[in-house]
Amino acid sequence: MAIRTKIAAAMAVLLIVAVSIIGFVTVQTVSSHLVDQVDQKLHGLIKQGTIPMDASDDNGEIPYKEFAVLFFDASGERVSAVPAGYKNDPYPLPDITTPPADTDYFTVSSVDGEMTYRAVSTGRVQITGAEGTYTIVFATSLEGVEATSSTLTRTVLITGFTVGALGIVIAWIVTRRGLRVVDHMVADAETVASGNLDHRITAADPRTEMGRLSLALNRMVSRLTDAITQRDRQHERLRQFVADAGHELRTPLTAIGGYVQLYESGATPPGEKLDRAMNRIGSENARLAKLVDDLMVLSRLDEEVGGDRELVELTQLAQDAVDDAGVADTSHPISLSAPRPLTVVANEGQLRQVLVNLLTNARVHTPQGTAIDVSVAENAGWAVLRVADHGPGIPAEHRQKVFDRFYRADPSRSRATGGSGLGLSIVSSIVAAHSGEIRLDSEPGEGTAIEVRLPIARLE
Template sequence: MAIRTKIAAAMAVLLIVAVSIIGFVTVQTVSSHLTDQLDWKLHGLVEQGTFSLSSPDAADGDTAGEMPYSEVAIMIFDDSGRLVEARSAGFADDPYSLPDIEGPPHTKDSFTVDSEGGATTYRAVSTGEVAIKGVSGTYTIVFAIPTSSVEATVSTLTRTVLVTGFIVGALGILIAWGVTRRGLRVVDHMVADAEHVASGNLDHRITAADPRTEMGRLSLALNRMVSRLTDAITQRDRQHERLRQFVADAGHELRTPLTAIGGYVQLYESGATPPGEKLDRAMSRIGSENARLAKLVDDLMVLSRLDEEVGGDRELVELAQLAQDAVDDAEVADSTHPISLTASRQLTVVANEGQLRQVLVNLLTNARVHTPSGTAIDVSVAEHDGWAVLRVADHGPGIPAKHRQKVFDRFYRADPSRSRATGGSGLGLSIVSSIVASHGGEIRLDSEPGEGTSIEVRLPIARLE
């Protein structure tokens, strides 16, 4: 059942119950009030206290025969319980039947009694045993008033309440249906928008309603949910694309040394490399390609661990000393690039020492590989705004603008030929970026063609207390 139907049905039930209760209470109250008025009138007759056989209601000074219409029926019983005299209520020529009372009542409280034949209902009261002027003995007088006027009033009121209740209920249901339909119109719009989004249009958003209303807050919440889902789907697709590219690039990188090794093995097996200088050269090339393959696998393992956020043990590391060690190692490995170190003072960071050493090695190796022989490399360690800044700058040819945003991507090389003479596996700077990110740091690149390249690594300085 639709929510507007449920609300309209609930309103209908509530209105019917409310109108029924109000009508019942109203009818009962009016009926009780009119009956009480009859009782007051009857008790007034009893309290007059002067009675006679000729005119029991002598207080009015009239006899029953002289009255064209009598509102009160009177019945007089003697002390033996015999009906001595009776006066009928109603018109003289068309009186009502007398109350069906066979003997004097034993109570002075008002009571209801039917007429003889049951055509009329009376409200009656008894005086008890009283004396009648001019007559010896005691008598019981019963005064009774027909309740036809009360019944007519209650009947009219009941019909009025039923008709009014039906009209009010019908109008209430129609108004509730209209208000509900108008109020839920925004829900219809939201459903249409949601179906539009579900059909694949993730850029579409739900029409926002008044934020002060429940529907408005719901629309805002749904829009936030759709935005987050869209971001999650986009991120998932991006990760899938990166994974696909990563697998493709890794396969390409692994295939090259494997192909070379396989080729030399086939030459050996075919006898094309007899013992001697040619075989030695082939074994040397196999060893070189095997070393390159091992290095590539090691880099992939490092990236895998970093992706799993396995940062290793952290300790206090003195950055200036670490930089000095890396510069000394680089000078021994390649004396064709003069390297200078500038460290204003000792700076301590909380990091994995082995991973920071790899950052320095990769940065220095990248600077040596991509600059001509004799190019100077400057290394500096300084403090800036609470960060320990490690800077490696070269004075080489620089990086073209179209490549600067991609140099930290995995397997990326600015050289489209992907030659290992002008670059390694394309994982060095990617490893640097992952390590720095896992340490809560930042990495910045500044390069201009012909002016060299500068890479800054920023790490939070350890606060020693």
């Protein structure tokens, strides 16, 4: 059953029950009040102490008697009776054959069962001019009371039926209008469920329950859409990562396998040719080991958030990295500018990796003799590590991708263009794990500067 049908049915039942209860109470109350009025008339009649003659016409005759009077002698036998009603058409007498035992008011039918009387007994009384005692019973017809009750009952029934019918119609209209927004929400939800994730639920008045529900559903759909989009991106990145890793691993493995086949075939006899083959095998093996190490570093960075942290003096760390780079490669003059010590909370080994990768990247991608400037400074609560070279710079189309894994500007992936394309990706992952920022500034012909910002440690 639809919710609007349930609401309409519930409203109808509620109205019918309410009208029935109110009508029943009203009829009973009015009937009881009218009967009380009749009892008051009978009580006044008894207090009067005389038998009423009712209204008479001009000839002294009584055309209509309101009360029926029954007389019972001491033995309980009815000795006389005066009927109520018109002279020419009297009412049937009350069906009372013996005098009542008490003087309480009571209701009794007529002898033919077509009328109802309200009666009361005076008990044993002495009648003037008569011998002995008698019991007198006065009774008056409840025809007016029954007519009023019957009319009131019909009115209540008709009113209840009308109110119930109107209630059903009004409830149906109100619920249909009120639930129209639900129909729209259902249609919108079906649209989203069909695959249109850009569609949103039609917003209702935020002050209403439906409005708050529509807003909550829109937030839920947005989060689900973001999660699905993020999942798809991660899957795409994973597929690209596996493809790139396979490509990078295949190159040294193919070279090593080729030299091994040459050796096994006897094409490299002992001597200079064999030495050169073994040297190439060693070189490709070192390249393979470096690639595997970089992949392991990235894997650990994806699983951990910065590793173990400690206070690290960044200026001294930069000095050590510059000294090591100067010894490893004398073809690139490297200078350091660090006005004062700066301390950060970081993983020392990972920060060393950042410095090594940045300096290696600057040396590999610039001609021999190109100067490299390293600086450590403070700026608005950040420790700023900057590595700048004076090389050819990076073209605009490659600047947004240099931090992607396995990305290199040269699509041929020649060793002449550098390593496997993981160096800057590792730097970016480490900086992000330390709640830092990384920026790239490069123009063709003006060199490249990479700036790493880390929060300065607050020492108490």
